[in-house]
Amino acid sequence: MSQQINFGIDLGTTNSLIARFQNGTVEIFKNPFGQKETLPSVVAFRKDRIIVGDKARELIEKDPENVFSSFKRKMGTSESFFVPNSSDFKTPVELSAIVLRELRNFIYTGEKPDAVVITIPASFDTIQSNATKKAGNDAGFREVQLLQEPIAASLAFANKQVNAASLQGQWLVYDLGGGTFDVALVKIVDGEMRVTDHEGDNYLGGVDFDIAIIEKLVVPHLQQQGAYPELLTELRSARGKYNTLYHILLKKAEEVKVQLSNSPSAEIEFEIDEQDIYLTITREQFESVIYDTIQYSVDLVKKILDRNHLSAADIMEVVMIGGSTYIPLVKQLVTAQLDIPVNCSVDPTTAVATGAAWYAGTRSVSAPESPEKRQHSGAPVNIHFKTAYQKNTADKEEYFTAIVTGPVTGLSYRIVRADGGYDSGIKPLQERISEMLLLAENTNNQFNILVFDAAHHEISADTPVISITQGKFNIHGQPLPNDICIEIDDLENNTTKLELIFEKNAILPLRKTIVKEVMKNILRTGQDSLLIHVVEGSRYAVPGSCVPLGMIEIKSTDLLTDLVKGSDVEITLQISESRDLSVKAVLLMNEQEFSEVFNPQVRQINIGKLKDDIRQLYQKAAAKMKSFKSRQQYELAAAVQQIQEDLNQVSSRIDTISDDDVTDEKYQLEEKKRKLAQQLDSTGKDQQILEITEQYFKRKEYCLQTIREQEDDSRIARFEKITADESSYLSSQSYYTIKAKIDELDDLGWEIRRNKPETWINAYYYYASVTTDDYTDPQKAARFKDAGEKALERKNYDELKVVVNQLYHLLPDTKEGDQLKGTGIG
Incomplete structure (x- = not known):
């Protein structure tokens, strides 16, 4: 018999909740101490105990060094937090597990759930998702299933409606929480809800508004009052003089933010250097420092509409979710700029937990076999x-x-x-x-x-x-937030590129098998290796701008026999609904299999590496700028110039970050770097696609003309097979896909041309025109040129083929720079 999970948790940046589905309804559990539904995601460490929630939050002003919050924003990073009271470090996963264990105490029924659904932002990558699952496992849940927050909110919204027929359209979920932002495009088809597209930012939320109050209002005020030249650095640095004050100000700024949602002004009071500070902040001031951030969130909504070719008339309403949507400016901007009705009918604070419980009520626990389970008689039947x-x-x-x-x-x-x-x-x-x-x-x-x-x-x-x-x-399943690709060699350009495996918004779970070619000999006695490198990001980005998920390295010492260039490797990739990734590589020639399950939980951010990445991107941008200007493509050059300016801003911000910076800015800048890398890669892409498409049609026409001259039915059939899915690969807007088709046409055309004498005659005249001294062995080149002249006189074209091939191999290698080490597959 199957058993439903029923329990759902909203593990939030600011507040967390737990709910249960039972008998067709959802109940939000309340804290037995104070009877509040929400538990602040705050953990405090005292000498003799751990405190979670409101009591921990109250300790921020008394003992901020031992109180931790907003750690969800660092989930999946290598960041850890030093706890003076216990003289050890705590990771975001460990702190999240403490919050989850506290939520279990809200269950007054005495139930001890073994499985739970935990929500995550839709834009959480695989590493962040796996870190959340680990937190759930560490909290005592044997099985953790993940659910994207916009889906949870949509379930809460849809299942609240009395008239289900009213939802037979499309709507947007605008989810602005304490630390993250998501927007999802949702529709219902045949009674099933589907998220068809989404955008988001894992570092955009109420915490950023609190920081804006401090950095753009409080700090300037203090600098006007006295000499605080390095005040911001001293606030944010873990060893800074005013770091304790920074944590106190974050709490007070959050209180001001909440007050300003209902009042025209609010006061913030604190002490610095034994001086009492009183500062009045108006709603107008607050809105001025958060306006650009809110505008950015609205721009992400517009991006979804543009990408899906939708107008305001195509959308029924915008469902507002998340505590930060209480801010009046948010609703004002969304309403004014989108011209779509706004729906605030669901509780922004509890909607995600409610939806998680609805979802949990449809999911079964994957319980292991137990001795008590019914024993079946007889052998299994193949039914x-x-x-x-x-x-x-x-x-x-x-x-x-x-x-x-x-x-x-x-x-x-x-x-x-x-x-x-x-x-x-x-x-x-x-x-x-x-x-x-x-x-x-x-x-x-x-x-x-x-x-x-x-x-x-x-x-x-x-x-x-x-x-x-x-x-x-x-x-109807959960969409994949980003493309999943493997890195392969691009020998023509002496670099690597990405090959798409699973496309963004594909519905999980997913499985795919591909066959790739080994691009180099790997000898058992050598030091080389074959790399199966899986990354998450945009398929159009450079591999280095994506998030690495896992790598299988097949070393020379792992091989039973030498691996020969041109042999095949079969790669099977599988990703579960909860984002576990399994990769299997089979060397078909050697009959060897290598496999691994990846569930990476930590992403390392190194400031030095981040600076180096920015420097390389800037150099790439400079090269693109030069190319666009030489072709008088000034609009594209201007776009690249803007990217360069943004890179300079990121670089400047990186220079201000101390090694012990306590904020999550380095992760924000790393995210910004990735997005700029993607913008740079896509700039001029339309022109590149146009040029490669024109080249495709020229090669196609030339190949067809060559085949018709031969009147070869078998090659006509091959030509038709190559071009059969033309509309599909041309509309893919993928440079490499179209280039691969050109290569196929070239191979087919060469099969015909290589049997024609004029092909070798023209080739010989080309190589004969090269100055003899320009060959790597001039004396040998002179002998082959002489042999070629004699072959032409005798019309011996088989001998002429040999001459042409020998002259080709005597030409110097014109490739510059270091040769690509690469992955070894392509």
């Missing part, structure tokens, strides 16, 4: 069910049918609902079965198919679980 039914319905009964393959003679079946509310009775098993399944209302119904032998003993069979949600919406 397979191909089922068909509506997974979401407003009806009280649902038609179920299945095609059964395998030896069904003499067997019987029975379908029972997991809660015991429906039992089909025992019936003969046939090649096709059907039932009308009775559903419990407003909940997820799970049914099990049991198979019996002729003696009515239950036997083991491959039977799927039937899952039907009645009266409520479910989701």
Whole structure:
């Protein structure tokens, strides 16, 4: 029998909540101390105990060095926090686990859930997602399933509606929380909710507004009052003179922010150098320092609309989620600039937890086999069910049918609902079965198919679980937030490039097998290796601007025999709904297999490496700028110049960061660097695609003309096969995909041309025109030139082929710079 998870957690930057689904409704659990639904995501360490939540938050002013918050923003990083009271370090994962354990204490029913759904921002990459799962495991949950926050909010919104028919359109979820921002495009198809696209920023939220109050209002005020030339650095540095004050100011700034949502002004009071400071901050001042950030969030919404070719008329409404949407300016800008109705009908604070519980009510615990589990008699039977039914319905009964393959003679079946509310009775098993399944209302119904032998003993069979949600919406999988690619060699340009494996917004889970060619000989006696490097990011970016997820390194010492250039390696990649990545590489020639499951949980950010990356990007931008100007493409040159200016700003900000900086700015700058790298790669892309497309059509026409001259039906068939999916690869807007088709046409054309005498005659005249002294061995080149003249006189074209090939290999290598080490596959 399957068991539903039922428990959902919103692990937030500022506040966290836990909820449970039961009997078609969702309950938000309250803190037994104070009866509040929200638990501040704050952890304090005293000499003898750990304190979580409101009490921990109160200690910020008394003992800020031992109080930690906003650690969700550093999830998946190498950052750790020193705790003076315990003289050790705590990672974001460990601090998150403490919050999760505290939430378990909210469950007043005495239940000890073994599995839970935890929400994450839609833009969380695989590393951040895996770190969140580890926090859940460390908190005592054996099984953790992840759910993207906009999906959770959409479930809370949709399942609150009385009239489900009103949701047969598209809407946007605008989720501005304490530390992250997401916007998702959502629609319902056949009763299932689908997130069709999303954008977001993992470093945009209420915490940034608190920081803006400090850095743009409080610090300038203090500098006007006295001599504080390095005040900001002293506030932000862990060893800074005013670092304790910085944590106090963050708490006070948050309080001011909340007050300004309802009042025209608020006061902030604190002490510095035994001087009492009183500062009045108006809503107008506050809005002026956060305006650009809010505008950026609205621009991300517009980006989704533009990418999907949608206008305001195509969107029903914008659903506002997240505590930061209480700020009046947020609603004002969203309403004014998008011209789409804003819906604030769901509680911005609890919506994500509510949606997580709805989702948990449709998910089953993947419990391991236990001794108490029913024992089946007899050997397993090779029976397979191909089922068909509506997974979401407003009806009280649902038609179920299945095609059964395998030896069904003499067997019987029975379908029972997991809660015991429906039992089909025992019936003969046939090649096709059907039932009308009775559903419990407003909940997820799970049914099990049991198979019996002729003696009515239950036997083991491959039977799927039937899952039907009645009266409520479910989701059609979770979209992948970024492209997943592998890095391959681009020998023509002496660099590496990305090959797309899983596309952004593809629905998890995913699996794909590809075959790549080994690009170099790897000898067992050598030091070389083959790299299967998987990254997450934009397929159009340079590999270095993406997040590395895992690498299988096949060393020369791992090989049973030498690996020969041109042999094949079969690579299978699989990614689960909760973002576990498994990679398997099979060397087909050597019959060797290498595999690994990657669940990276930490991303290292090195300030020195970050500076070096910026310097390299700037050099690349300079080269692009020169190219665009030489072709008088001044608009593109201007775009690159703007990227250079942005790179300079990032570089300047990096220079101000101390080695012990306590903020998450270096992660923000690293994210900014990635986005600038992607912008730089895409600048001029349209022109590049236009040029390669024109080249494609020229090669296509030349190849077709060459084939027609030969009247070769077999090669015409090959030509038609190459160009059969022309509309698909041309519309892909992928330079490398179109270039690969050109290479295929060139290979086909060469097969024809190499048998024509004029091909070798023209080639010989070209090499003969090269000055003899320019060859690497002038004397040998002179002998081959003489042999070529004699072959022409005798019209011996086979001999002429040999001469041409020998002269080609005597030409000097014109490639400059170090040769690519690369990955070894391409």
